[in-house]
Amino acid sequence: MISMTGYGSGDSESNEFTVKTELQSYNHRFLDIKVKLPSRYQSLESYIVKKISNRLSRGRVNVYIAFKQTGERYRVIINEALAKKYWNSLNRLRKVIKSNSSIGPEVLINLPGVLETSAITPSVTGFKKQVVVSLNQALDELISMREKEGARMRTDLSKHLRALNGSLIRVRARLKKKKKELKEKKKARPSGKSGGEKSGVANVQEESSRLESHIIQFKEFLASDEPSGKSLEFLCQEMLREVTTLGDKASDSQISCQVILMKSELESLREQARNVE
Secondary structure, three states: OOEOOEEEEEEEEOOOEEEEEEEEEEOOOOEEEEEEOOHHHHHHHHHHHHHHHOOOOOEEEEEEEEEEEOOOOEEEEEOHHHHHHHHHHHHHHHHHOOOOOOOOHHHHHOOOOOEEEEEOOOOHHHHHHHHHHHHHHHHHHHHHHHHHHHHHHHHHHHHHHHHHHHHHHHHHHHHHHHHHHHHHHHHHOOOOOOHHHHHHHHHHHHHHHHHHHHHHHHHHHHHOOOOOHHHHHHHHHHHHHHHHHHHHHHOOHHHHHHHHHHHHHHHHHHHHHOOEO
16 A cells, blocks of 8 residues: 655756756656656656656655756857958058057957857757656655555554444444344234335345445455555445435434444545655
8 A cells, every 4th residue: 555645756967967857746646747847948847747657646746857957057159250340340440540569369359249158958859858867766756655654554543443343343243132122022913014124224234234345345445455545435425425415314322323423434544645655
């Protein structure tokens, strides 16, 4: 059993930059992945979603990927063609004004557009390579946390299920006692009308049998390593339906008390099941 709540992070480093990936997951009816990437690398979003989808089946997952450059961040580019134009124009001007002064490169450097700077950013291919490493680390940590939380949830779910089953056992014992009392009344008053009461007990027994079947199914899902959150939520709804009907039909104070306890346990089961993958 795996919880849908968890956190994981991973780091990867090259000679030029580092990548950090953080994953946060919460309960959700389906698998819903939101990715936040630097704008230059938005094309990698579908790849990241697919990687996560291969390892998770349910939950809302927020993905944060950032990078920090550790090498040179800018490069200087000389616009040689523009520099030559400036050079030729300045030399023509020098001749026109009959100047004997020489023109050096330092003059050209200060002219607009001769020197340009541009940011050095990792290529998409290089960035993707580091993302894969950091994403795998983050996924491993996230899944490990979800598994640990899932183990705790399994223990807690089992506890509430045992309490629910205990109340069902007490209800059945009470039903058995009522059935015995009906038989004794029938023997004491053969001509008495007891058909309606007997039918009421039989109907309640049907609900209790279905509830027992759902409890057995719930136990089987708890023992399984497959994603079962949706199935557990469905069973909680079905069990609540049977318990409610049982309480409505029973017309017995002792059974009504057990019905209240069972509804309380079912609420706890349902709350936990909502967070199971």
